[in-house]
Amino acid sequence: MVERKQQLVRDKVSRLVNWGHWFALFNGFLALIVGSRYLDTVGLPESALGWGYLLLASIGQFAFLAFLVYLLTLFPLTLLLPYAKILRGLGAAVATLGLCVLLYDTIIYDDYGVHLSPFAFDVAWADLHALLRGTSYIVTPVAILALELTAANFLWKRMAKLERLGIGSKVATLVGSFFIASHLIHIWGDASAVKDITRYDDAYPLFYPATARSFMESHGLDSGRDVPAEMPEQVINYPLAPLSCSRDTNTAAVNSQPNTQRQPNVLIVAIDGLRADMVNAQTMPFLASFSQNSQRFEKHLSGGNQFYSGMFSLMYGLQGSYIGSNDFKNISPVLGQSFKAAGYQLKRFGPKSNEASPRPLATFKDFDSSLMDDSVSRALADIQSREAFERWRAGQTGPWFTVLNLGAPDTYDTPVGFVGIETILAPAGMAPAERVLFNQYRQSLNFIDGELQKLLGNHGSEAMADTLIIVTGVSGKAFTSSSSEASRDLSPQTVRVPLFIHWPNGDKGSVNYSTSHHGIAPTLMTKVLGCTNPITDYSAGRQLLLPSEQPWVYVGDNRFFAIYQEDEITLIDRHGKYDVYDASFEHRLDKKLSAPDLIQVMREGRRLYRH
Template sequence: MVERQKQIGRDRVSRLVSWGHWFAFINGLLAIIVGYRYLENVGLPDSFIGWSYLALSSLGHFTFLAFVVYVVLLFPITLLLPYSKILRGYAAVVATSSLCILLYDTIIYDDYGLHLNPFVFELAWTDLNALLQGTSYIVTPIAILALELTVANFLWKRIEKIRKRNYGNKVVIAVGLCFVASHLIHIWGDATENTAITQFDDAYPLSYPATARSFMENYGIDNNISQKNQPIPSASLKYPLSPMQCSADIKPNILVIAIDSLQAKLVDQTTMPFLAQYASENHSFKQHFSGGNQFSSGMFSLLYGLQGSYINAVDLNYQTPVLTQELSANGYQLGLFTAEDTLAHPQAIFDNFERINAQDRDSDANADLSSIASWVQWTNTSKKPWFTVLNLKSPESYDTPVGFLGIKTVKADTELKPAQKVLFNQYRQSLNFVDQQLSNILNDLPKNTLVVITGVSGKLLTSSPNEARMNWSPDSVQVPLVIHWPEQRAAKQIQYRTTHHAVVPTLMSQALGCTNPATDYSAGNSLMQPSDNSWIYTGDNQVFAIYQANEITTIDRHGKYRIYDNNYKKRLKKKLSAPELIEVMREGRRFYIH
């Protein structure tokens, strides 16, 4: 009799476990339906491989998440309280809560471009009224709960028939194959930079697709070739927001001198005397910030005028900056002078330029001299008005040519670490070398040349790239900006904060006569007037910093944030300033098609 009761109990538990597996699978399918909202932001694929990957990934990912919820929240209750009525009601509540969280995450992703995490939740809670409008946030959970109760009861009544037909093993194998196949396809897609696959990397919550680029490259896959042969995906950005209206009556030559790793505070009479004097005679922006602390994010903000959160947007691998598009349309000849190994993102950023690479790979200083010589020859032979970007790289590697005499060493800042003090005067020597080259370039320019001199990014005195990437101090992002106008304008020392994002609108309006509002194509406004924003964004889609009046907030893609004082010295124990950060997040989504 006791054995009979035990057997009945085991059968009941077995039946409940089978029911739970099927209930989790059905909820995985419901999650796919809710998850379709993510694709409205990312865009649908245009190729067979894209659709195949999306189908496999969606089925494998959401059913896996549903099974995890079952194992954590339902399976233990099945063993502790093996009563079908209790379990069905509890499971319906858990499933409803899970789908509501997923639905809320789609709303957050649509508005901020991020999935739920502690940082985003705190931010969204402040902005809850704007996110949840109308009565749908009340009606929707009730409707989902009714659906879940119906599904739970429907499955329970038919679970014996389903078990007898032995569908379970087949479904598990199919779902498992989808999960594994999607990761294998992503390994290949990541190695070949196939955007039809990688565009979905951040689309789904808790998604961490496998990557093995170095492994695939060992088997001879050429990333560059595979990328060039890919079809252009459907647009997910509307950039610019409106057709450009530009008509340049006078077309000055435009020279942008973009210097890698240039700290604003070292543009002085001791280290860079020529640039310091040149700045005093022209428009000098004393509180100017790069759009990033790395070459890619700094150059992206300088040419696209967009926040670094757009740097991995698939569309921009095929769409050049609006600035260079309009320059080309207005008859300009575009030239880029840089080192041969200079890479930037997105892939189309330099496509409008004729690129002239410096050949010297052994020395950045020699490469700079080669770039300058090529620039002089190129501009002297140009028959059209030209727009050139001259990228000088010596300060990044603390480099100077052999035999360079330079300047006297000085005592380093007492706050520097011992290793930084060693690098300090080497860095000053490379800046002085660049300063002498600026003198040679700018003293022999055609009179009708508009000159922009700035740093691509600032410089942290370290030999560790990882340490430099994670540092958002003023040394890393505050750079000089000097503009010389071809017509005579009074010298001006501008003290309000400006950013790289404002350079594009300034050139578009001042040199090309564009009448569109800057918001049509940029995250910045003209340099000629203070920004209405109380914050400055600098960074990319992985980690970024927000400079506000009295604090600096750094945030990574996982929502971990830290708040520092203005000198980046003291971590402040305070909450996020939500209104400004909400503005930042929305600016980072403004150009996406909804």
């Protein structure tokens, strides 16, 4: 009799487990319907291959999510409380909660571009009234619960028929094969850079498709790839409105002879790895002296810690969340477009190796390029770049706009035979290897200082008297030889850079409010070209000559970034994990992020996308 009862209990549990599997499959189908809302944000595939991958990945992922919820909630309860009525009610409640969370996540993703996480939840909670509009947030859960109760009872009553059909294992195998196949296809798509596949990498919650890099690393191979992920495929509306520029209105403001209305030349000297705290009379005496005759921005930040992100913020004036957009492979910065339209000759000089950086391909689309081979020596390439610029400038008869990129400090390089400056005691707290790099870095900066003196030492001469000169760092520098470590370091040493502007009219002085690379393009557009559009039409809404109304600066790319504020620094990755540090980056703070400011950050990062 006891064995008979035990067998009945086992049969009942087995039937409930089977019911749970079918119920999870049904909710995977509902999740697939709700999850289709993500495609409104990400966009639809453009090829049959993309559609095939998306179908496999979507079915596999949402079936996986539904089964995961079942495995973590209903399955343990089935063993503890094998009562059909209780489990059907609990199952309907759990499924309703899960679908509501998924639905809420689609709203969060559409508004902020991230999935639910501690970071996103804090931001969304502060903005809850704007996200949940009308009465749908009350009606929808009730409707879902009614549907779930109906489905739970329907499946239970037909379990015997489903068991007789014997198709459960076949359905499970089919769905499982979809899940595996999507990952295998993604490995190939990632290795082959098929954008119609990789564009969906961040589309779904808890979706971590296998990549060629992870596959090779798991087999002991080095993929050699370290490229920022692309943003979901959306159309960029940049600029937001046609630009209205008239150089005559502002030429006098930057020219030493306002009556001539002469168009000033513009020279941007952008130095890779130039830290603000290293510009001093001991290491860079010429630049320190040059800064005293220029406008000095004492609290300046680059928009990134790498060449591609720092240069993106400088040229486009946009925060790095836009870096992954495919549109910026073809849309050049309005800064270059506008100078070209105003009759300027555009030219850039620099090391050829920066071409391999994963920056948007159109950053210098409007410029003629003269790039130097730096495979042997970056310092030698810098000398060649300076000399090439001076020869080119001597032959110009009209106004010109030049970006001169010097790169030696980023690789601690100096020319063969260079006799620099004496080593000094490194700051306290540095490891032995860092102390060595610190002094080698100083030697490289001293070499660059000499090149700047040759380039700008005659800035008072007739050849340079009508030139607006900007000297800044593309990014700062962390003393490490590990590229992966440097790429994730967003501390002040990697993003605080000097910015000196030598105006033709002689304006100089110290600017003590916070500024960033995002303000360089708007300042040139308004002061040199006389553009009258609102700055928000084409940039992050900052400028250099007035304090920004935004109490934060976005630093980084679209995968890993930091929010710099007056008293704290918040580091955030693409999965929503965040840490808050004090302003010196020396102590991690036990506090939550500032949700109101982060709401502005997230919206600024999606403002230029067409919905």
